[in-house]
Amino acid sequence: MLLIGVNRSPYTRRVAITLAAHGVAYEQRCLSGFGDREEVRRHNPLGRIPSLVLDDGETLIDSGAIVDYLDERYGGERATVPKAGAERRAVLRVAALMMGACDKGLQAAYHRNHTPVEKLHPPWIDDCVAQVRGALLAVEAMIDPSAPYLMLGRLTQADIAAFVAERLARFGLNVDTATDMPRLHAHVRKLAERPAFRSTDP
Template sequence: MKLVGMLDSPFVRRTFISARMLGVPFEHQSLSVFRNFVEFHAINPLVKAPTLVLDDGGVMVDSSLIIDWFERTATPGKSLLPADAARLQRCLQLTSWGLAAAEKSVQRYYETKVRPEEARSPDWIDRVTGQIRDTYALIDRHVGQDDWLCGDRPTQADITVAVAWRFTHHTAPGLVDDSDYPHLAGLAAQAEGLPAFRAADFT
């Protein structure tokens, strides 16, 4: 299988890290949906990252669906989701909040960096900025005493939340300060030290 997309995308990066942690073999092709549009279009006319090119040549998009496929095809016994029902609920809840933070951060990036300055909406920027901060504040309050968000090992919640946090810092330096979300900042730093995260590093 081949994973196509840039690692500075939170959705590509969470997919890459998930595959590595699940032991799913794949090749990574780093293509930008902007700079490499023609080449990306030849692989997938949707030009959507991440794109997973399956062994039979078919393509799949959407990070959550691709990760679900990895979960179903990983080595038996390997999973990034807790088996316990209560912990699974918590994991999915926190994963959804991490996805929300990533989505709002992407929206803010497009509005402030991609859209022409004269067409930008200050009201929209203020709104998504508030949503980003509120989401991280919510996550910060739910970081518990365990090593990770849902127990003693990293799960999909840790991956998604940490990836979103790094993306926000990368695209909007100073927007969220570690001192305002100390528990979340500590969790993200711990995650970034994992081999799968280091393999998905970007500048």
């Protein structure tokens, strides 16, 4: 199995953490969406990372679809998204908030990095960052500091998505999560010590 993408990408890291959490052996080709356009597009016509190339050659794209496959194939009772019902909806809601925060954070970063200075529109960046902050604060309000995981007493995509979103906000957007979302920040620091998170540090 071959993971295409750099772990600097929150989407790629989400997949890498899920692979590690399920104990799946894989190789990784550290390609970036902008720096390695041609090769990335050979694996995903949309030109985005991550992709996951399975041993039979089938290529999966989009982090949500990839973690869904990993859960189905390797998750068993420890699937990172429950199979059905209220628990599934609750985990998917947090994952959607957090991966949506990553989408908005990257829109802000792309605007800043790919727009000529004279055409930069700071209110757009501010609005994206406000949306990121809103989503992070919603998850902050859910956190029980004494619990090891966000939900269900075990590792789910809620934790994994919250982890990558907090890292992006902190290091990519300069959101002071330690001050503004202290419980989320502390939760992420605890997760960072776990092998599946530590082993995927970019």
